[in-house]
Amino acid sequence: MTTSAPPALPVPPPAVNPETKPFWEATAQGRLLLKRCLDCGAVIWYPRVICPDCASLRTEWFEATGRGRIYSYTVNHRGEGAYTGLPPFVLAYVELDEGPRLMTNIVGADNAELAVGLPVEVVFHDTGDGAALPRFQPMRD
Ligand SMILES: [Zn+2]
Numbered sequence: 001m002t003t004s005a006p007p008a009l010p011v012p013p014p015a016v017n018p019e020t021k022p023f024w025e026a027t028a029q030g031r032l033l034l035k036r037c038l039d040c041g042a043v044i045w046y047p048r049v050i051c052p053d054c055a056s057l058r059t060e061w062f063e064a065t066g067r068g069r070i071y072s073y074t075v076n077h078r079g080e081g082a083y084t085g086l087p088p089f090v091l092a093y094v095e096l097d098e099g100p101r102l103m104t105n106i107v108g109a110d111n112a113e114l115a116v117g118l119p120v121e122v123v124f125h126d127t128g129d130g131a132a133l134p135r136f137q138p139m140r141d
Pocket residue numbers: 037038039040041042051052053054055056
């Protein structure tokens with residue numbers, strides 16, 4: 001995992017709550033955390049206290065590899081909010097190696113190289129507010 005050059009996309013600070021605070025604190029350190037259920041083994045996304053599969057409260061944080069593949073994507077030409085007026089940018093679902101699918105942006109890529117199944121890795125864009133947004137770029141060997 002790496003920290004990228006200054007992003008072309010805005011980096012609005014996330015809404016942090018007690019359930020997601022460890023996740024966002026880790027992003028500021030360049031680490032992608034997930035939760036795992038200690039009773040049924042499910043990998044939980046988004047971060048929360050209760051396992052969505054079995055309702056167990058016994059969950060633990062672990063560090064993800066930060067690697068995955070594009071599950072689906074679109075090139076958005078009409079952003080809203082902080083994204084208004086931007087050049088076209090890529091919204092995607094990335095399926096992590098651990099299973100969960102995150103809605104995110106693909107950065108550092110030529111749109112022509114994007115494809116479902118393309119291997120990607122996380123990069124963190126600092127919000128300047130004690131958190132960083134996990135975005136993904138194509139894997140470069
Ligand atoms: Zn469970």
